Amino acid sequence: MQATCHGADNRALVDALSHSNGKARGIATVKHDFSDAELYALHEAGVRGVRFNFVKRLVDFTPKDELMAIAGRIAKLGWHVAIYFEAPDLPELWDFFASLPTTIVVDHMGRPDVSKPVDGGEFDLFVKFMREHNNVWCKVTCPERLSVSGPPALNGEQNAYRDVVPFARRLVETFPDRVLWAPTGRTPI
Numbered sequence: 001m002q003a004t005c006h007g008a009d010n011r012a013l014v015d016a017l018s019h020s021n022g023k024a025r026g027i028a029t030v031k032h033d034f035s036d037a038e039l040y041a042l043h044e045a046g047v048r049g050v051r052f053n054f055v056k057r058l059v060d061f062t063p064k065d066e067l068m069a070i071a072g073r074i075a076k077l078g079w080h081v082a083i084y085f086e087a088p089d090l091p092e093l094w095d096f097f098a099s100l101p102t103t104i105v106v107d108h109m110g111r112p113d114v115s116k117p118v119d120g121g122e123f124d125l126f127v128k129f130m131r132e133h134n135n136v137w138c139k140v141t142c143p144e145r146l147s148v149s150g151p152p153a154l155n156g157e158q159n160a161y162r163d164v165v166p167f168a169r170r171l172v173e174t175f176p177d178r179v180l181w182a183p184t185g186r187t188p189i
Contacts, residue, residue, distance in 0.1 A: 008034075010042060017046040027051050027082050030074075032066040043077050049105065050074055054085035054093060064096050075101045080137075086111040087122045090129065098133060105180065106130075106138045109167055114146050118166040130175055137178045140168045 006012055008029045017026050027049040028042050052067050071081055080103040085093055087110050097104060110126045117123075130136050143161035144151065151160050172179050 010047070013047070014042070014045045020046070022046070029053075030070055032069055034070075036073075039073065039077065043079075047079070049080040049082050051082040051084060051107075054083065054089060055111075056086075056089075068096075068099070071100050071102055080105055082107055084108070084111075087113060087126060090122075090125055094129065097129070097136075100135075102135070104133070104136045106136060108142045108145060109138055109140060109171060111146065112167050114163040114167060115148050118170055123167060123170070127170065127174060130171075130178065134178075137180055138171055138175065139180045140171055141181060143168075 006029070008031045010026075010028045010030075013026045013028060017024055024046060026042075026045070026047045028047045028051070030039065030042070030050050050070060052062075074081070081100050082105045083093075083097060084107040090110065106126075112123045112126065130138060143164040146164050146167075147161045149161065149163045
């Protein structure tokens with residue numbers, strides 16, 4: 001996955017893919033003015049998706065019409081869109097996400113507030129979104145970004161990220177065929 005700090009400069013990602021001997025695939029960041037040749041070169045390198053970042057503290061605003069144009073172009077390549085957003089923003093993003101012409105992969109369970117109930121309104125809305133859109137998949141990853149309780153204590157406690165587990169469990173049990181986990185150097189749940 002292209003790191004946010006690299007913006008749309010995908011050279012590090014392409015370099016990693018080229019050194020994987022075909023064993024890896026990547027998610028790039030692209031801009032609306034990328035040429036077809038640039039997209040094809042990314043495809044040849046192993047890119048199979050783009051990331052749209054809606055976490056306001058991390059990115060500059062990109063107009064939705066530009067993102068939709070990108071989605072239309074990458075759909076022709078068979079790519080997916082990875083979306084990164086925070087749970088409170090789902091209501092305002094719902095219609096846009098629902099209109100994307102690709103498979104959608106949601107990063108980090110839609111960043112739920114794990115201090116709220118797993119059956120509360122905010123997470124229920126995310127579950128509803130997945131239930132209503134069969135093209136939506138979810139990554140059950142990065143509990144360290146979501147947890148309030150934190151990792152296990154040094155004394156051998158086995159309940160790592162115990163506040164995140166119910167959210168992951170609900171998604172895995174509800175959508176067993178549409179959840180993903182991939183080693184990213186971050187702790188799995």
